[in-house]
Amino acid sequence: MEGHPHAELMAKAAEIAKKDKNWWRHFEVRSIKDRDFGWHPLHSATSFGLDCEYRLRKHLSIQIGDYDFPEPVRKPLDVGQNYWVITLDYGVCPHIWTGSNQEVHCWLVRGLIHLTKEAAETHIKALLSFTQQ
Known part of the structure; x- marks a missing residue:
């Protein structure tokens, strides 16, 4: 059985969540179908859906x-x-x-x-x- 495609990032999210209750601020997301729209910060907790790509942010930012x-x-x-x-x-x-x-x-x-x-x-x-x- 193959694991979840985002398993490594999910594990990283769990590690970050031990120290930061707003762990999702450390991640960015983009739609697989609409990659041209680029990466965007997560604004809330996510289920790491299969229709998106995720990555760690280079730095935290404020908007x-x-x-x-x-x-x-x-x-x-x-x-x-x-x-x-x-x-x-x-x-x-x-x-x-x-x-x-x-x-x-x-x-x-x-x-x-x-x-x-x-x-x-x-x-x-x-x-x-x-x-x-």
Whole structure:
């Protein structure tokens, strides 16, 4: 008897689910019939249907409106590591991680740190899209 075609990814999903109750955020899906539409993030749990292909995402991302950007940094960086922080008053600003209270309690915990300028710029555009016409 042949196993399920998505068995390896299902096992990976089970491993991820031990640490993240929203395990499906780590996967992408595309229709076998409509491959031209490309890969899309899963937005809820799935049964790994036979009419779709699945793969692990390269990085987690957040979608706000029409904007999609990598998830902000969630763990302290190495001292001396470059990063970008988003602020509503100054926009996107480069910084070097020192582990200060401001970095940890004001930016890291609030999800305002990105490893690339592009990700930070997209994040700030997404946030400002709610208040701009």
